Amino acid sequence: MTVLAVTGVSHAYGDGDGRVLVLDDVTMQVGTGEVVCVAGPSGSGKSSLCHLAAGFELPDVGAVTVNGVPPSTLDDWAVVAALPQQHGLLGELTVLQNVTLPAVRGGHDTDHVDELLAALDLDLLADRTAGETSLGEQQRTALARVMVLSPRLAVLDEPTGHQDDDHVEQVLAAVRRAAATGTGVLVASHDERVLDAADRVVRLDRGRVV
Numbered sequence: 370m371t372v373l374a375v376t377g378v379s380h381a382y383g384d385g386d387g388r389v390l391v392l393d394d395v396t397m398q399v400g401t402g403e404v405v406c407v408a409g410p411s412g413s414g415k416s417s418l419c420h421l422a423a424g425f426e427l428p429d430v431g432a433v434t435v436n437g438v439p440p441s442t443l444d445d446w447a448v449v450a451a452l453p454q455q456h457g458l459l460g461e462l463t464v465l466q467n468v469t470l471p472a473v474r475g476g477h478d479t480d481h482v483d484e485l486l487a488a489l490d491l492d493l494l495a496d497r498t499a500g501e502t503s504l505g506e507q508q509r510t511a512l513a514r515v516m517v518l519s520p521r522l523a524v525l526d527e528p529t530g531h532q533d534d535d536h537v538e539q540v541l542a543a544v545r546r547a548a549a550t551g552t553g554v555l556v557a558s559h560d561e562r563v564l565d566a567a568d569r570v571v572r573l574d575r576g577r578v579v
Contacts, residue, residue: 372522372553373399373422378431379576380417391417393576395431399522399553404544406567407557413573415557416454416526422555423451423524435522446471447518452525456511460500464491467499468513477518485513488546489539504531512540516547523547525556529563541566 380392392414399405407415420426421433424440433440435449443449450471458467468486472479486492489509499507508531515523525544529537541562548554548568556563564570572579 370401371398372401372436373555374432374434374437375418375422376432376434378418378421378428378433380414380421380426380429391576392421392428395573395576395578397571397578399555401521401553402548402551403569404548404554404556404567406564406570407555407573408559408564408570409573410559412575414576415573417576418573419451419453419524419526419555419557422522423449423453425451425453440522445475446515447475447477447520449522449524450515450518450520452508452511452515452523452528454526454530456507458499458507458511458514461498463496463498464502464506464510465495467510468517471514471518475518479517482513482517485516485543488543489513490536505533505536508532509536509540512543516543516552519547519550520552523552523554525554525558527558527560528556529558529560537562 375397378392378395381388381390383389409415421428427441440449469479512528529540544554
């Protein structure tokens with residue numbers, strides 16, 4: 370079953386002579402329980418595709434849907450949840466509070482939060498504010514926040530960018546566990562270990578699928 374459908378999408382930034390086309394007629398899908406890695410050099414459009422899949426932006430041309438609905442209309446992290454490169458944590462909240470925030474807002478249970486924190490080496494940091502943790506810890510906190518509700522679609526933009534080797538393996542294991550329970554995963558990365566762990570790789574070059 371297709372959870373994410375990107376159909377004939379083109380997208381640009383800027384106006385007039387400064388307009389830059391970042392995605393050019395992109396079509397791709399992510400299935401339920403599938404890990405799809407979007408790969409390509411810097412500036413190839415990976416992050417832009419993630420932003421559209423997460424509903425942060427609307428495509429100029431074409432359509433993006435999650436479970437048949439534009440993600441920009443969804444406000445439930447049990448359906449689509451995202452890990453952006455900037456992480457988007459609230460520094461004054463604890464690691465645990467950041468992770469469970471989507472559940473609190475949506476009225477969902479968080480039965481497996483302790484197991485999730487332990488799997489990502491965050492259990493001993495649960496009561497520390499996010500602002501007091503390292504970039505790697507913040508990235509894993511943001512990943513735990515994505516996974517806490519077992520969303521239909523998880524959108525991960527460079528999720529291993531601040532991780533050492535041991536924690537890269539923890540991140541990849543968390544991604545595979547999520548996929549095994551039915552979460553479709555779109556992950557943008559240039560990390561060969563992420564590409565190797567994916568079910569399928571979609572390569573972008575100057576905004577086009579190659």
